[in-house]
Amino acid sequence: MRYRRFSDCSISEKLLDTFFILTISAGYLLAMVLIFTVVAPLDGKSGLSVKDIEIKYYGNRSGTRLEEVMKGPMRVYHSLPEHEEIVRWIYAGATEQQYIEKVKPIIDEKCVKCHNPGSGLAIPDLTEYQKIKLLAEADIGISISALARVSHIHLFGIGLLFYLLGRIFILAEMPVWLKRSIVAVPFVSIALDIGSWWLTKYIPVFAYTVMAGGALMGISFAVQALTSLYQMWFYKPKGTEM
Ligand code: HEC
Incomplete structure (x- = not known):
């Protein structure tokens, strides 16, 4: 059986996908601005550090x-x-x-x-x-109710975004093992990031895994978005393998 690829998409579908990707990318950049203006100054120094994350979740006891x-x-x-x-x-x-x-x-x-x-x-x-x-x-850091609020918003919001982005991305051509990994990574990183918020609330060293989860999420977002945009508009498929 042959699966759909970008080469099977109409221009309308590609436009829809492109505008969606551009819009959520802008949202992602604004989320970064928020992190750098709200979280990064917490330790009194500019720049995002593990200390900032520790203060946000564990507090500054x-x-x-x-x-x-x-x-x-x-x-x-x-x-x-x-x-x-x-x-x-x-x-x-x-x-x-x-x-x-x-x-x-x-x-x-x-x-x-x-x-x-x-x-x-x-x-x-x-x-x-x-x-x-x-x-x-x-x-003593973020309250449980605030943590539950930001966690559920992020799980619903980011889960939905990565699902939709992933549905676009799977139309790209590449070795299956690679595609399967790239589709899974965002969800692993969400679990790592948000799970670590809760752990950091009690054990500050998990600020490192918050950082790692967030970085992994950003990288997987960029890889899926850029690969999709590139293949959608510029890539000429060689064959119909996969
Ligand atoms: C020109 C207006 C202004 C002055 C003067 C000012 N603040 Fe603020 N303050 C703000 C604004 C706006 C915020 C919210 C934005 C922010 O956190 O940067 C804030 C936030 C705060 C917060 C809450 C931060 C948080 O995240 O919980 C505290 C506490 C605070 N200020 C203390 C002070 C103290 C103490 C002084 C006097 C030495 C002071 N502020 C002088 C405008 C001001």
Whole structure:
């Protein structure tokens, strides 16, 4: 039996496939932008590292969210002595007494113009001690509900995308063993990536397998998308083997 190949596709089908691949590629690039703007700064340094992933899932158990953020994205809004004052307060137990004396004046002057309940921004309200205190507690990483939410969205979303991309890709010509492997890799990488999110929540060393799973997913996406686009428009089949 002879299976369908790109050479059997109408121009309409190739156009449909091409626009689909281009659209999800744009989506993939934006997912990368999101990772580099949201996850990469977590350790206070630019660039995506295993440490960033560890902080996202496992948390930063030796530090606090407030400290991390003040070292990272919010560092431009206050001076070094102010930073040290707040960090000292955090490690002295973050009491209300000391808060009123030492920390509130800094927060009121430097942070509250943005971080107030009327700002309309989805950022923490820093006008009340109780709310700041929560940020001054050790960061234990992503919550189970948030993890379940992002996991199921990714499993449904990426599962569907790789299924559709895979259906296009199997029209390409190449040795069967290679094609079978390339079709399977994305699903293995999804399992590796998302499974490792859960493991990292409890055991930080799995941040490495999160990284490996994500990289493998990106590579398999690129291979399937580029091979499909190339063979669809530029490849002349030699025979009808496979
Ligand atoms: C010019 C406005 C502005 C000022 C001033 C400002 N922030 Fe922010 N802050 C933001 C915005 C916007 C975000 C959300 C985007 C982000 O995380 O970069 C944010 C996020 C945060 C978060 C939450 C981050 C998270 O991911 O949980 C904390 C905590 C925070 N800021 C603390 C501070 C502190 C402390 C100061 C004062 C030293 C400060 N901010 C000054 C605008 C501001």
